[in-house]
Amino acid sequence: MADLEAFRTEAREFLEKNAPKGLRGRGMAMNQEAADEEPGDVREARRQWTKLMADKGWTAPTWPTEYGGGGLSPREARVMQQEMAKLKLPPPLMGMGLSMIGPTLLVHGSEEQKNEYLPKIVTGEHRWCQGFSEPNAGSDLASLSCQAKLDESGDNYIVNGQKIWTSGAQFANWIFLLVRTDETTKHNGITFLLSPMKVPGLEIRPIRLISGNSPFCETFFENVKIPVKNVLGGVNNGWTVAKALLGFERSGMGGIAGGGGGQARRGSAALGGNRMVSLAKETVGVENGKVADGKIREDMTNVMLDQMALTLTQQRSAATAKSKGAPGPETSIFKIVASELGHRRDELMLRLRGTGGLGWEGGDTPEEDLMLTRSWLSAKATTIYGGTSEIQRNIVSKRVLRLPQPK
Numbered sequence: 001m002a003d004l005e006a007f008r009t010e011a012r013e014f015l016e017k018n019a020p021k022g023l024r025g026r027g028m029a030m031n032q033e034a035a036d037e038e039p040g041d042v043r044e045a046r047r048q049w050t051k052l053m054a055d056k057g058w059t060a061p062t063w064p065t066e067y068g069g070g071g072l073s074p075r076e077a078r079v080m081q082q083e084m085a086k087l088k089l090p091p092p093l094m095g096m097g098l099s100m101i102g103p104t105l106l107v108h109g110s111e112e113q114k115n116e117y118l119p120k121i122v123t124g125e126h127r128w129c130q131g132f133s134e135p136n137a138g139s140d141l142a143s144l145s146c147q148a149k150l151d152e153s154g155d156n157y158i159v160n161g162q163k164i165w166t167s168g169a170q171f172a173n174w175i176f177l178l179v180r181t182d183e184t185t186k187h188n189g190i191t192f193l194l195s196p197m198k199v200p201g202l203e204i205r206p207i208r209l210i211s212g213n214s215p216f217c218e219t220f221f222e223n224v225k226i227p228v229k230n231v232l233g234g235v236n237n238g239w240t241v242a243k244a245l246l247g248f249e250r251s252g253m254g255g256i257a258g259g260g261g262g263q264a265r266r267g268s269a270a271l272g273g274n275r276m277v278s279l280a281k282e283t284v285g286v287e288n289g290k291v292a293d294g295k296i297r298e299d300m301t302n303v304m305l306d307q308m309a310l311t312l313t314q315q316r317s318a319a320t321a322k323s324k325g326a327p328g329p330e331t332s333i334f335k336i337v338a339s340e341l342g343h344r345r346d347e348l349m350l351r352l353r354g355t356g357g358l359g360w361e362g363g364d365t366p367e368e369d370l371m372l373t374r375s376w377l378s379a380k381a382t383t384i385y386g387g388t389s390e391i392q393r394n395i396v397s398k399r400v401l402r403l404p405q406p407k
């Protein structure tokens with residue numbers, strides 16, 4: 001424990017001295033499009049912040065140092081994140097590299113693959129996207145049909161097919177994807193591939209939403225050549241690798257067990273209970289040192305207790321995952337609880353904000369409040385991506401509770 005306190009002091013001093021002051025209290029941009037629109041000095045501060053932390057390996061605090069990570073224990077990583085939160089610093093780096101493919105590479109990657117990919121995730125040089133869903137394979141992902149056939153040399157796969165809802169594909173330079181390598185069997189005929197985005201035959205079409213933004217894309221593969229050495233976890237073993245990756249995605253444990261991005265994906269979760277309490281004090285008022293409204297106090301306490309219980313359960317599961325390699329089907333419980341809890345917290349914060357919570361951009365509305373509104377809206381998707389809540393409940397019933405299944 002004394003060591004942990006010594007580490008806390010070291011982390012605090014390092015962050016206080018070096019973290020760019022202009023980023024404190026700023027939060028993360030909601031997406032790359034928003035990040036690109038930030039003023040030049042903010043973008044530069046973010047670049048410096050990422051570099052500063054990457055140089056220490058603290059963008060991926062718990063990854064081994066030989067792959068560029070920080071080599072911290074999960075407890076040290078939490079202490080570091082607590083010190084960052086005290087200074088209201090945004091995560092130095094986020095994305096599917098840290099929260100999904102990195103932790104999966106640590107479990108299923110060859111030594112060569114770990115050395116090749118992990119350090120570039122730590123620095124942010126590789127930005128990954130996820131090519132799982134297809135027009136006819138969403139919830140029933142294993143029915144995917146994007147096809148990979150070996151070429152004559154036997155050194156490359158030739159990939160043909162389409163992916164959809166590929167988040168951030170237009171900003172990514174690498175993609176991890178599932179392809180069909182055996183037509184005669186369903187789950188055992190899938191292979192997990194890694195590919196650069198800038199290759200002949202790979203085309204991205206952003207899907208434009210009513211907001212004008214394009215958070216995700218259609219991704220087309222026409223005779224795209226992917227070397228056999230880019231198979232992760234073995235030919236026709238892709239479903240096992242995909243389940244591990246989905247475990248990291250669903251648990252948000254990339255941040256606890258593996259990398260650093262998972263939880264940070266959710267804007268208002270990052271703002272945490274402190275913001276909720278200060279917002280309540282501002283808007284409802286204070287009586288005897290407490291938030292004046294008893295019902296609001298009760299609702300806030302319930303959200304904060306549930307958040308605490310979720311975090312502790314995730315930490316327990318992360319410890320088990322460390323010994324087993326990857327998180328198991330219980331992560332579906334986290335996905336359901338975290339997404340529904342996120343909705344409850346966002347609704348409560350918006351209720352507290354009243355008409356002030358209607359801001360979308362610009363004007364006099366503080367950045368934190370704008371983030372709150374945007375986060376409330378974008379969080380609607382959390383019960384869909386990574387597998388819908390219905391699918392998570394099916395998994396819990398089958399693989400956690402082992403209930404009898406319909407014939």
Ligand SMILES: Cc1cc2nc3c(=O)[nH]c(=O)nc-3n(C[C@H](O)[C@H](O)[C@H](O)COP(=O)(O)OP(=O)(O)OC[C@H]3O[C@@H](n4cnc5c(N)ncnc54)[C@H](O)[C@@H]3O)c2cc1C
Nearest residue numbers: 130131132133138139165166167381384385386387388390
């Ligand atoms: C914001 C966002 C980002 C995304 N990003 C990515 C990405 O980067 N990469 C990627 O590959 N995919 C991504 N997705 C796709 C996501 O994984 C799928 O949308 C999701 O798995 C559901 O598939 P679907 O949309 O085809 O819905 P469908 O599978 O068609 O489901 C429609 C409805 O039927 C229900 N349903 C289906 N089957 C069952 C069943 N057996 N039992 C009970 N109910 C069922 C579902 O719960 C849902 O309500 C993203 C989605 C969103 C919303």
